[in-house]
Amino acid sequence: MYIVILAGGSGTRFWPLSRVARPKQLISITGDKTMLQRTVERVLPLKPKRIIIITNTLQAMETEHQVAGYQGAHIDVIAEPVGRNTAPAIGLAATIIAAHDPNGVMVVLPADHFIRDEVALRETLVFASHGARNGYLVTLGIVPTRPETGYGYIEAEIELRGEGPYPVRRFIEKPPVEDAVRYLEDGNFFWNSGMFLWRADTILAEIGCHLPALANSLGSIAFNDDVWSFSDLNSQIEAVYGNLENISIDYAVMERSSKVLLVPVEMGWSDVGSWSALPEVVAPDIAGMICINAAEHVSIDSSDCLIYTDNKVVATVGVHGLVIVSTPDALLVCDRERAQDVKKVVEELAKRGSSCL
Amino acid sequence: MYIVILAGGSGTRFWPLSRVARPKQLISITGDKTMLQRTVERVLPLKPKRIIIITNTLQAMETEHQVAGYQGAHIDVIAEPVGRNTAPAIGLAATIIAAHDPNGVMVVLPADHFIRDEVALRETLVFASHGARNGYLVTLGIVPTRPETGYGYIEAEIELRGEGPYPVRRFIEKPPVEDAVRYLEDGNFFWNSGMFLWRADTILAEIGCHLPALANSLGSIAFNDDVWSFSDLNSQIEAVYGNLENISIDYAVMERSSKVLLVPVEMGWSDVGSWSALPEVVAPDIAGMICINAAEHVSIDSSDCLIYTDNKVVATVGVHGLVIVSTPDALLVCDRERAQDVKKVVEELAKRGSSCL
Numbered sequence: 001m002y003i004v005i006l007a008g009g010s011g012t013r014f015w016p017l018s019r020v021a022r023p024k025q026l027i028s029i030t031g032d033k034t035m036l037q038r039t040v041e042r043v044l045p046l047k048p049k050r051i052i053i054i055t056n057t058l059q060a061m062e063t064e065h066q067v068a069g070y071q072g073a074h075i076d077v078i079a080e081p082v083g084r085n086t087a088p089a090i091g092l093a094a095t096i097i098a099a100h101d102p103n104g105v106m107v108v109l110p111a112d113h114f115i116r117d118e119v120a121l122r123e124t125l126v127f128a129s130h131g132a133r134n135g136y137l138v139t140l141g142i143v144p145t146r147p148e149t150g151y152g153y154i155e156a157e158i159e160l161r162g163e164g165p166y167p168v169r170r171f172i173e174k175p176p177v178e179d180a181v182r183y184l185e186d187g188n189f190f191w192n193s194g195m196f197l198w199r200a201d202t203i204l205a206e207i208g209c210h211l212p213a214l215a216n217s218l219g220s221i222a223f224n225d226d227v228w229s230f231s232d233l234n235s236q237i238e239a240v241y242g243n244l245e246n247i248s249i250d251y252a253v254m255e256r257s258s259k260v261l262l263v264p265v266e267m268g269w270s271d272v273g274s275w276s277a278l279p280e281v282v283a284p285d286i287a288g289m290i291c292i293n294a295a296e297h298v299s300i301d302s303s304d305c306l307i308y309t310d311n312k313v314v315a316t317v318g319v320h321g322l323v324i325v326s327t328p329d330a331l332l333v334c335d336r337e338r339a340q341d342v343k344k345v346v347e348e349l350a351k352r353g354s355s356c357l
Numbered sequence: 358m359y360i361v362i363l364a365g366g367s368g369t370r371f372w373p374l375s376r377v378a379r380p381k382q383l384i385s386i387t388g389d390k391t392m393l394q395r396t397v398e399r400v401l402p403l404k405p406k407r408i409i410i411i412t413n414t415l416q417a418m419e420t421e422h423q424v425a426g427y428q429g430a431h432i433d434v435i436a437e438p439v440g441r442n443t444a445p446a447i448g449l450a451a452t453i454i455a456a457h458d459p460n461g462v463m464v465v466l467p468a469d470h471f472i473r474d475e476v477a478l479r480e481t482l483v484f485a486s487h488g489a490r491n492g493y494l495v496t497l498g499i500v501p502t503r504p505e506t507g508y509g510y511i512e513a514e515i516e517l518r519g520e521g522p523y524p525v526r527r528f529i530e531k532p533p534v535e536d537a538v539r540y541l542e543d544g545n546f547f548w549n550s551g552m553f554l555w556r557a558d559t560i561l562a563e564i565g566c567h568l569p570a571l572a573n574s575l576g577s578i579a580f581n582d583d584v585w586s587f588s589d590l591n592s593q594i595e596a597v598y599g600n601l602e603n604i605s606i607d608y609a610v611m612e613r614s615s616k617v618l619l620v621p622v623e624m625g626w627s628d629v630g631s632w633s634a635l636p637e638v639v640a641p642d643i644a645g646m647i648c649i650n651a652a653e654h655v656s657i658d659s660s661d662c663l664i665y666t667d668n669k670v671v672a673t674v675g676v677h678g679l680v681i682v683s684t685p686d687a688l689l690v691c692d693r694e695r696a697q698d699v700k701k702v703v704e705e706l707a708k709r710g711s712s713c714l
Contacts, residue, residue, distance in 0.1 A: 016670070295686070296713065298705045300698060309688060313373070313713040315702040318692030319679065329652070331666060331683050333690060335675030341657060345672040348655045356653065356670040 001129060002104050002200070003048040004093040007036055007063060007111035008056045008083055012346035013274040013339070016330030017308060020357050021058050025111035026066065029272055030281055031292040031308075036066055036111045042118040043109070044073060046125065050228070051075045052096065053111070054089040056082070076228065081241050086194075086249040088214060091207050092237065095218045098200035100227040105132045106203070108196040108249075114281045116268025125197065128263040131165045132197035137206065138165060139254065140197075141190025141262040142269045147180035150273055152192035152250075156262045159188075165261035171250060190264055192250070206253050217244060275323040276339035278306045289316075306336065330356050358486060359461050359557070360405040361450040364393055364420060364468035365413045365440055369703035370631040370696070373687030374665060377714050378415050382468035383423065386629055387638055388649040388665075393423055393468045399475040400466070401430060403482065407585070408432045409453065410468070411446040413439070433585065438598050443551075443606040445571060448564050449594065452575045455557040457584040462489045463560070465553040465606075471638045473625025482554065485620040488522045489554040494563065495522060496611065497554075498547025498619040499626045504537035507630060509549035509607075513619045516545075522618035528607060547621055549607070563610050574601060632680040633696035635663045646673075663693065687713050 010023045017027050025036045033041065040051060051073060055063045060079035067075050078096075080089060090108055097104050107125055115121050124140060131138045141154050152173055156166035171192065175183065183189035208215040217240040224231060254260055270280035284290045288304035291297040294314045297307065302316035309326040316324070323334040323342075334342060349357055367380045375384050382393045390398065397408060408430060412420045417436035424432050435453075437446060447465055454461050464482055472478050481497060488495045498511050509530055513523035528549065532540065540546035565572040574597040581588060611617055627637035641647045645661035648654040651671045654664065659673035666683040673681070680691040680699075691699060706714055 016672070296706070296709065296711055298702045300701055300705070301695070305690075313687040313706070313711065315373070315687070315689045315699075315706075316691070317689070317698050317702060318695035319690050322676065322690065324688070324690050326683060326688050330670040330672070331681070331688070332672045332674070333662075333676050333679065333681050334673070338658070338675035341674050342672075344657055345655045345674060348657070349653065349670070349672075352653065354653055354670065 001046055001048050001125075002097050002101075002106040003043050003046075003051045004090065004097075004106050004108045005036070005039055005051065005053045005111045006086060006089055006108065006194075007039075007053050008059065008080055008089065009110075009112055010083070011112075012343040015342050015346045016325055016327045016332055016356065022062060023059065023112075024272070026059060026062050029114070029278070034066055035114070035272075036063065039109055039111045039113070040067055040070060040073070040075070042115060042121060043107070043125075044070065046122055048107075049074070049101075049104070050097075052093050053077045054080060054093060056080045074228070076230065078230070078237070079234070081238050084241065084244045084246045087207070087211060087247045087252045088241070088244045090196075090203065090249050091211070091214050091218050094200045094203045094207070095221055096223075096227065096233075098204055099223045102199075102201040103133075104200050105129050105197060106200055108194075110194045110271075112272065113193070114268075114270045114272050118267070120265060120267035124263060124265040124267070127163075128165065128197045131261050131263070132199060132202070135199065135202050135259065136165070136261045137202065137254065137257055137259050138197040138261050138263055139168070140193045140195040141264045142193050143264050143266045144184050144189065144191050147177060147184045148191065149174055149177050149180050151271070153180075153183055153189045154192050154262055155183075155189050156264075157188070163264075165263045168254075168260040168262050171255045190262060191269070193265075193269065194250075196249070196254075202259070203253070206257050206259070210253050210256050211245070211247070214244060274339040274342065275306055275308075275325065275334070276336050278308075304336065358403055358405050358482075359454050359458075359463040360400050360403075360408045361447065361454075361463050361465045362393070362396055362408065362410045362468045363443060363446055363465065363551075364396075364410050365416065365437055365446065366467075366469055367440070369700040372699050372703050373682055373684045373689055373713065379419060380416065380469075381629070383416060383419050386471070386635070391423055392471070392629075393420065396466055396468045396470070397424055397427060397430070397432070399472060399478060400464070400482075401427065403479055405464075406431070406458075406461070407454075409450050410434045411437060411450060413437050431585070433587065435587070435594070436591070438595050441598065441601045441603045444564070444568060444604045444609045445598070445601045447553075447560065447606050448568070448571050448575050451557045451560045451564070452578055453580075453584065453590075455561055456580045459556075459558040460490075461557050462486050462554060463557050465551075467551045467628075469629065470550070471625075471627045471629050475624075477622060477624035481620060481622040481624070484520075485522065485554045488618050488620070489556060489559070492556065492559050492616065493522070493618045494559065494611065494614055494616050495554040495618050495620055496525070497550045497552040498621050499550050500621050500623045501541050501546065501548050504534060504541045505548070506531055506534050506537050508628070510537075510540055510546045511549050511619055512540075512546050513621075514545070520621075522620045525611075525617040525619050528612045547619060548626070550622075550626065551607075553606070553611075559616070560610070563614050563616070567613050568602070568604070568609050571601060631696040631699065632663055632665075632682065632691070633693050635665075661693065
């Protein structure tokens with residue numbers, strides 16, 4: 001099994017903890033390991049042959065730094081010169097794996113998701129790898145626990161088919177709440193996790209079919225005898241990447257291929273989309289308060305606040321439903337219901353030419 | 358004119374900016390000079406013969422440090438070994454002044470008040486000094502601008518007496534709101550400012566009358582030929598202070614003496630009793646926001662917040678009516694209406710043995 005971790009994402013919703021050069025996957029939402037490190041650690045027990053982390057040049061050094069300590073694991077960090085969404089990143093990883101082991105099963109995992117039950121993930125990956133080995137494009141579908149309107153959904157055919165894998169009927173964009181409620185009731189709709197398993201040659205054949213230009217570019221990359229030395233890979237990536245189409249693997253391949261199967265999984269998953277998702281990751285106290293990385297927290301008549309500090313003494317007096325984030329150079333106080341709007345703060349700072357980005 | 362600044366106060370309502378060893382008078386509420394420095398600077402144009410600052414041993418070093426830069430002014434810092442309220446502090450200062458200049462007029466000023474119109478203060482002090490020179494105990498009465506229930510009041514006889522000074526009818530503790538409304542309407546009630554003028558010998562005679570034990574202790578202090586050298590004053594203060602009664606000059610003398618006169622003054626005065634008094638000191642923007650010492654402030658749909666940072670980038674999103682204070686080691690987020698309860702935070706931290714006091 002080869003693990004491909006997509007770690008090139010950027011995002012502004014965890015400002016001021018996250019920054020341009022240190023996005024969500026490179027920070028520690030929970031106060032200990034970073035999301036990338038947790039992503040790596042949860043697959044290490046599967047003893048993958050290689051772990052390939054696809055990031056970008058801006059984040060490459062910090063990414064290398066964060067995974068330098070995993071002795072015994074073969075971890076390669078590959079930096080895209082420009083972001084081109086998931087299809088080129090996955091195609092590049094598949095090309096590298098296929099050059100060495102065409103039938104190798106590759107698992108694609110986002111670097112910035114939270115998973116409470118890591119054993120369930122690993123068992124599901126092992127189960128799903130059989131379908132991948134048999135030439136299918138397998139995607140993990142999260143069993144929904146609420147009528148969430150912030151995720152994409154996948155409708156599967158679950159009738160009379162036991163534990164899956166299930167054929168996929170259609171991919172659905174973020175739905176209105178009425179639909180989300182119905183999906184939850186119907187039981188054959190799953191959250192689109194962005195986690196995939198397939199053989200390297202399977203996905204490359206699908207890319208050849210649905211994205212011939214990308215297949216052509218990737219086909220021009222030449223490898224040394226030792227596929228994993230990457231001695232001149234960077235310059236080749238540089239040469240082809242600028243012209244690649246910016247497109248997601250979901251849109252380009254998954255929604256069009258007839259070989260897609262879904263394996264459902266319940267594992268306490270969250271994509272931790274903003275500060276307001278913190279309670280999915282850390283248990284609040286009885287007053288609904290979460291306080292991460294505080295030297296001390298004094299709460300007087302306060303409730304439902306999400307607090308993240310840089311080892312400060314924090315006091316809250318008579319406040320409710322706030323997000324409070326303190327870093328050495330910045331401070332955010334935000335209505336919890338407005339956590340999505342933190343990105344507007346970053347936009348405004350960018351407009352002003354602030355360096356606090 | 359001699360200026361006596363009472364700077365030994367402690368207090369917890371400006372935590373986390375204020376600390377035990379750095380109370381309100383030694384911090385900068387407005388982001389520039391400290392309150393003590395502003396108190397000194399606003400009397401310098403009066404060219405006082407000496408400025409005596411009474412503080413305590415814990416704060417003495419920082420106090421000395423803050424007033425070290427005033428070239429040409431004669432400033433003495435005297436540290437009380439224990440706090441004994443205002444009567445002993447004022448008696449000690451009067452004793453020192455009287456040893457050199459018995460008829461000298463001394464002005465007593467708290468170190469932690471805000472005064473917007475400093476010219477009005479100085480003109481009022483000059484006007485009030487005539488009454489002091491004639492043997493009266495003159496107190497400044499602030500013309501009230503709202504039915505404030507957090508201040509003490511002084512009722513004066515203002516009928517047919519022009520600009521004052523007015524005889525004082527009585528001192529009134531913090532009143533219920535019905536009374537405060539009536540005081541505002543009646544026009545002969547003034548806020549008790551804690552600012553006094555009298556001759557050194559006058560106040561010592563009054564102390565002799567109303568506080569004979571204090572007078573006796575102070576009378577035992579012996580001075581060198583050069584009164585202002587203080588070479589062995591500290592050990593003498595140490596010897597007498599522990600046994601002194603803890604009592605305010607208001608209660609011990611002002612409320613009992615028949616020689617009290619009041620001079621009214623309008624000068625944009627505030628005792629800045631808590632973070633919620635910040636708008637009395639710094640003008641809010643049109644959204645009611647005050648943001649002091651921020652590197653940058655991004656406000657999205659927020660209003661009526663009082664923000665004080667240690668040069669941080671601050672963002673507020675969808676929040677209203679908060680006090681937000683950030684220092685290098687602590688963070689406070691407090692409902693503006695609950696600013697009085699900041700002292701409860703400090704009590705709780707003390708109970709836990711925190712060093713952040």
